[in-house]
Amino acid sequence: MYIVFGVLAGALIGIFAPITIPTEYSPYAAIAILGALDSFFGGVNAMLRNKFQLRIFLSGFFGNALIACILTFIGRQLDLDLFLATVVVFGTRLFQNFADMRRFLLTNGKKTYKIRSKESKDSIKD
Amino acid sequence: MKNKTAKITIFCVCIILGFFFALQLKSVRINAKETSQPARIEELSQLLIEEKEKNEILNKQLEQYAQDVDKFRDQAQQSGGYASVLAEQLERADLLAGNTAVHGPGITVTLKDSVSVNTSGMDENAYVVHDSDLLRVINELRASGAEAISLNGERVLATSEIRCAGPTVSINNTRYAAPFVIKAIGDPDTMEQSLMMRSGIVSELENFQIEVTVVKSQDITVEASRQNLTFTYAVPVKEAEE
Numbered sequence: 001m002y003i004v005f006g007v008l009a010g011a012l013i014g015i016f017a018p019i020t021i022p023t024e025y026s027p028y029a030a031i032a033i034l035g036a037l038d039s040f041f042g043g044v045n046a047m048l049r050n051k052f053q054l055r056i057f058l059s060g061f062f063g064n065a066l067i068a069c070i071l072t073f074i075g076r077q078l079d080l081d082l083f084l085a086t087v088v089v090f091g092t093r094l095f096q097n098f099a100d101m102r103r104f105l106l107t108n109g110k111k112t113y114k115i116r117s118k119e120s121k122d123s124i125k126d
Numbered sequence: 127m128k129n130k131t132a133k134i135t136i137f138c139v140c141i142i143l144g145f146f147f148a149l150q151l152k153s154v155r156i157n158a159k160e161t162s163q164p165a166r167i168e169e170l171s172q173l174l175i176e177e178k179e180k181n182e183i184l185n186k187q188l189e190q191y192a193q194d195v196d197k198f199r200d201q202a203q204q205s206g207g208y209a210s211v212l213a214e215q216l217e218r219a220d221l222l223a224g225n226t227a228v229h230g231p232g233i234t235v236t237l238k239d240s241v242s243v244n245t246s247g248m249d250e251n252a253y254v255v256h257d258s259d260l261l262r263v264i265n266e267l268r269a270s271g272a273e274a275i276s277l278n279g280e281r282v283l284a285t286s287e288i289r290c291a292g293p294t295v296s297i298n299n300t301r302y303a304a305p306f307v308i309k310a311i312g313d314p315d316t317m318e319q320s321l322m323m324r325s326g327i328v329s330e331l332e333n334f335q336i337e338v339t340v341v342k343s344q345d346i347t348v349e350a351s352r353q354n355l356t357f358t359y360a361v362p363v364k365e366a367e368e
Contacts, residue, residue: 002133002137002140003136003137003140005140006136006137006138006139006140006141006144007140007141007143007144007147008144009140009141009144010140010141010142010143010144010145010146010147010148011144011145011147011148012144012148013141013144013145013148014144014145014146014147014148014149014151014152015148015152017145017149019149020149020152020153020156020157021149021150021153022153022157023153023157023160026150026153026154026157029146029149029150029153030150032146033143033146033147033150036139036142036143036146037143040136040139040140040143043132043135043136043139044136046132047129047132047133047136050129052129052131052132052135054131054132054135057132057135058135061139
């Protein structure tokens with residue numbers, strides 16, 4: 001859908017942009033992308049259940065990326081691969097969100113959800 | 127509507143994600159190419175070391191063959207007749223070609239880079255010994271009848287190049303740095319006079335404060351050429367038979 005279209009459009013702009021990320025910032029950019037990806041999946045998950053809240057999403061998006069960069073930076077200073085923690089956590093949440101979405105979409109979740117929406121306490125990882 | 131903001135935001139985030147992802151991939155690939163340069167340098171220096179080792183081995187083989195050739199020549203001389211005449215011709219040709227070490231009266235010219243500080247603000251290059259300086263000294267020596275010339279132990283042949291290679295001079299494909307010692311066998315007085323002529327080559331060099339020392343001698347040795355020359359392009363012209 002439009003998600004794919006958006007990603008493709010962004011990728012094309014990235015390929016043809018005349019700028020490059022300098023080598024020193026490369027690990028930070030990588031981990032920030034992962035953080036953004038994770039909050040992105042959280043946002044899509046929430047959107048599917050009509051529980052999307054812009055504030056939570058944006059704060060998550062930028063906050064995750066920021067914390068990821070900070071952890072990587074501290075890890076480099078301490079010569080300890082702290083970024084591994086970030087990778088593990090974001091990876092886990094990514095797969096969890098993805099599993100939630102699958103479950104939701106493939107098991108008539110949309111219909112039953114509207115009935116249960118009052119008391120739902122699902123685990124959307126934002 | 128919540129969902130509408132959601133979709134728009136998600137769309138924008140998609141674009142941003144795609145952008146940074148592509149940017150990161152591009153940057154990593156470009157940076158990897160740049161950092162592979164040092165690896166290239168290592169690779170090249172490794173190849174250089176290997177080639178030098180091969181060169182050593184080949185040089186040793188060369189020495190071995192030269193010894194064998196000497197043995198054959200000795201045999202030819204001893205066996206008398208046609209063979210010994212040929213052997214004598216060969217010896218003479220070797221002598222003129224520079225393949226044998228020779229000794230006799232001659233002159234030694236030493237050139238050293240200037241040690242003075244460059245105060246006149248001129249180009250630094252002028253205070254250093256150049257290939258052109260060496261060539262002119264050798265030319266002068268030849269003009270005054272030098273029969274055998276060597277530069278830093280390398281016999282100067284008709285095919286020897288004398289060329290600047292960065293801060294060093296390359297002769298017979300070997301590099302040497304200052305000081306440069308030129309030995310020439312010939313009439314010492316003639317050679318010295320032509321070098322020390324007023325506004326001759328020595329006074330010109332001393333203008334740039336390049337230290338030139340000229341020493342006459344009754345007996346100096348000029349080394350043999352260590353190269354084993356063969357002509358790949360030049361072929362003897364055969365006289366037409368009538």
